[in-house]
Amino acid sequence: MEEKDKKKGMFKAYQIAQEMIKDRLEDVDKDAAKELDSIGENEVIVARGQYDFIERVFSKMGMPHKVVAPSAFEAFAPSPEQIVFLNCPGNIDGEGVRNLVNFVEKGGFLFTTDWALKHVIEPGFPGTLRYNGNATGDEVVRVEIDSKDDPFLKSLIGEGDDPQWWIEGSSYPIEVLEKDRVEVLVQSKEVKDRYGESPIFACFNHGEGKVYHMISHFYLQRTETRTERHRRSSSDYMGEKLRMSSGRAAKYARMGAGDSTLGEVESAYSSSALMGKVMYEKSIRNKKKILDDEL
Numbered sequence: 001m002e003e004k005d006k007k008k009g010m011f012k013a014y015q016i017a018q019e020m021i022k023d024r025l026e027d028v029d030k031d032a033a034k035e036l037d038s039i040g041e042n043e044v045i046v047a048r049g050q051y052d053f054i055e056r057v058f059s060k061m062g063m064p065h066k067v068v069a070p071s072a073f074e075a076f077a078p079s080p081e082q083i084v085f086l087n088c089p090g091n092i093d094g095e096g097v098r099n100l101v102n103f104v105e106k107g108g109f110l111f112t113t114d115w116a117l118k119h120v121i122e123p124g125f126p127g128t129l130r131y132n133g134n135a136t137g138d139e140v141v142r143v144e145i146d147s148k149d150d151p152f153l154k155s156l157i158g159e160g161d162d163p164q165w166w167i168e169g170s171s172y173p174i175e176v177l178e179k180d181r182v183e184v185l186v187q188s189k190e191v192k193d194r195y196g197e198s199p200i201f202a203c204f205n206h207g208e209g210k211v212y213h214m215i216s217h218f219y220l221q222r223t224e225t226r227t228e229r230h231r232r233s234s235s236d237y238m239g240e241k242l243r244m245s246s247g248r249a250a251k252y253a254r255m256g257a258g259d260s261t262l263g264e265v266e267s268a269y270s271s272s273a274l275m276g277k278v279m280y281e282k283s284i285r286n287k288k289k290i291l292d293d294e295l
Contacts, residue, residue: 009259010219010223011057017265018060018062035284043082045068047084047086057219077106078100083109083111090115090119094123097120104210105207107289109281113214114172117129118172125204129182130175135171137169142165142189143200152277152280161266162230168216181204183203185201223264224263
């Protein structure tokens with residue numbers, strides 16, 4: 001399959017995966033489903049990048065958001081009620097980094113990818129995470145998602161899942177410096193063996209807010225069919241995850257789910273579940289703060 005067709009296939013996989021997450025939450029956690037559905041455009045800011053395109057995925061998923069230039073943060077700090085998604089490379093000057101740090105300290109959530117590790121995380125949040133100096137190749141790796149202690153992820157990710165993660169060439173492996181403070185939600189033994197560090201997706205609290213960082217990019221542009229299971233139709237994955245009524249089956253058929261492989265949708269579903277966790281947690285914190293302020 002040509003590269004253009006692979007990217008088109010992954011966009012379709014993200015659309016299917018997002019619909020699956022909504023249906024899965026409707027089946028197992030209606031409160032979480034309502035919480036995610038309540039997120040508005042003013043709560044999510046995406047800073048444009050050169051190598052990652054979170055906004056494209058959000059648009060395909062129907063997720064409300066606003067897009068700004070990364071230089072916008074040089075002039076202002078976002079509201080602490082918001083979530084900022086910073087696409088790679090995250091080239092922001094010193095004043096912009098200070099404004100983002102201030103935003104997190106007051107309660108904001110910051111989500112960064114790949115080279116922003118060196119451009120934003122290291123100068124803004126020293127002693128937490130850093131680039132270990134080994135650049136990756138362009139490859140797809142198997143990842144392990146730690147969902148057992150997270151009620152939201154536990155609702156979505158099961159022991160039978162076997163997601164793949166696309167690592168773009170020259171991505172920055174993540175070294176955890178403060179192990180008692182940093183939580184690693186996704187790791188990869190393959191990345192550890194090749195590049196010395198296993199974290200794929202990590203987070204830590206800072207002030208009243210929180211920072212999330214992942215290696216490579218949120219938008220996974222391709223995956224691999226390593227096993228016979230991965231080569232099966234995405235319909236099989238839906239059967240594993242959802243209560244498939246005739247109405248749901250017809251909906252996914254209209255979306256063209258039969259054209260996607262199980263491996264494509266599983267990878268898109270896994271990364272979308274992590275994004276959903278970030279948004280869900282922020283929404284819960286915002287409502288808690290409003291209640292605390294009223295007391």
